[in-house]
Amino acid sequence: MKLADCGSTWTKILDVESDSLEIITTREMVRRNGSPFAVATGHSAEKRCGIFKNELLALAEGGLSFVDKDDFSIVDVGGRDIKYIRFKGRKVKKIDWNLACGATTGVTIELLANYYEIDFSSLESVDSWINVTCGVFGMERVLESVSNGESPGRSVAEFIHGMVRNVFNFTQRPSELYLSGGFCDNKCFLDSMDKYCKVIPLGRAVLIEGLKNEIKY
Amino acid sequence: MENLKSKKLIGYYGFPERSVLRSVRERFGSDLEFIDLDVARGAPDSMVIQSTTCRIIANIVDNAMELSKRLTAIVADVGEGKCDRGRYAAFLLRKTGFNVIESRFPPEQFEKRPLVYSTAEGSLAERVDRIMQTVIQSPSSVNQTRACEPTHGFWGVPPHDFRILDIFPPTTHIYGWTRCVEAGSPGDLEMECYVDENVPTVFFTQSFCAKQDLAHHLAEKYDGLFVDCHRDVNNSILSKVEAFIKLSYPSR
Numbered sequence: 114m115k116l117a118d119c120g121s122t123w124t125k126i127l128d129v130e131s132d133s134l135e136i137i138t139t140r141e142m143v144r145r146n147g148s149p150f151a152v153a154t155g156h157s158a159e160k161r162c163g164i165f166k167n168e169l170l171a172l173a174e175g176g177l178s179f180v181d182k183d184d185f186s187i188v189d190v191g192g193r194d195i196k197y198i199r200f201k202g203r204k205v206k207k208i209d210w211n212l213a214c215g216a217t218t219g220v221t222i223e224l225l226a227n228y229y230e231i232d233f234s235s236l237e238s239v240d241s242w243i244n245v246t247c248g249v250f251g252m253e254r255v256l257e258s259v260s261n262g263e264s265p266g267r268s269v270a271e272f273i274h275g276m277v278r279n280v281f282n283f284t285q286r287p288s289e290l291y292l293s294g295g296f297c298d299n300k301c302f303l304d305s306m307d308k309y310c311k312v313i314p315l316g317r318a319v320l321i322e323g324l325k326n327e328i329k330y
Numbered sequence: 331m332e333n334l335k336s337k338k339l340i341g342y343y344g345f346p347e348r349s350v351l352r353s354v355r356e357r358f359g360s361d362l363e364f365i366d367l368d369v370a371r372g373a374p375d376s377m378v379i380q381s382t383t384c385r386i387i388a389n390i391v392d393n394a395m396e397l398s399k400r401l402t403a404i405v406a407d408v409g410e411g412k413c414d415r416g417r418y419a420a421f422l423l424r425k426t427g428f429n430v431i432e433s434r435f436p437p438e439q440f441e442k443r444p445l446v447y448s449t450a451e452g453s454l455a456e457r458v459d460r461i462m463q464t465v466i467q468s469p470s471s472v473n474q475t476r477a478c479e480p481t482h483g484f485w486g487v488p489p490h491d492f493r494i495l496d497i498f499p500p501t502t503h504i505y506g507w508t509r510c511v512e513a514g515s516p517g518d519l520e521m522e523c524y525v526d527e528n529v530p531t532v533f534f535t536q537s538f539c540a541k542q543d544l545a546h547h548l549a550e551k552y553d554g555l556f557v558d559c560h561r562d563v564n565n566s567i568l569s570k571v572e573a574f575i576k577l578s579y580p581s582r
Binding site: 169170198208 | 550556565572573577578
């Protein structure tokens, strides 16, 4: 039995029997066109699963599985959107989901990094930032910065810092924030986030964890 | 627009003063039907205004251009109950050749009518639609319905795409500009900002609408959900609202 979190750019697949997590591009998942997942969430999942679960519901249940505190905030930063939940007494107090305008910043970072051949493992965070109103406006600022003589690495680091500021504001400026998604592996993002609050990365399987309740009986 | 092809009409948008609506009818013909130009009616894009414009304003202009000569007059709400873009739309439509009559609905004419549909139980889309019909109907023609305790709230203007309303439970109360319309007080900012603070509320606006500032402020203040949407709703927006409805509950 397979559970999947099919994001816009990355798909995370959990084989329940072997407890192994496979992470592939969503492009590859679409190309495989295999048998439907038992339970799935994510933008690209709805037509490819037996049971579809809303992403925010998956994040809520996954967050509660990973974190044993009564009051906490969790954010999932994806390629296309940002999902946020604040719990009080382990009940949902506030949710938000950044879509369309103001979103698509995650995938823009990947596009920029691929274009400029940037290695995130060695990219240092910077104190300056650019305004990342949305992926398109942010990319325009990076291209402008590089045109004006700035290094691509520093320009992308400024983009990441600008995105971090957006995430911090979007999550209502918490003192501590649990992070879900691919940016848990991005040192520049984590170091930039540390300038604003304590960030605790939970990895890329939080939403999949939130799917497990669907197969319990 | 198939059943409107031969009829002469009076177009209107926003919430014009009733006295202005009456006088326009008396002047141009009491048999002429009113048509709300705010509503999505399948009119093609007229390309008169830029694409990054509130969809409701675009509907007004596109509907007017599509109906064209069938519109004997347009009664334009250009007061505080509408917005600057509504005022500019009146200016542009007049320049295009339409007979535009402006209305401002000043506070001294606010009516303080009882709230029936805003607090009733039943389909949210139907209740929003009925509230908007009260703009041109007399209050006595409003059917009574049963009031309910709210489990959720919808704040905002009638959306361009009503499908977003279909996912709310029947126990959803209506707030914001739509509630002001039912009360007969379309520019009452205090009433527009009122919500039951313990009721989880979705604060909805069209993208590129100035009400986004209010909606964002109120959503932060009351731990509600801010939703903006340009043109038609998509699955992501529906999922966002669906999750909020499932995860939130009144805190009384």
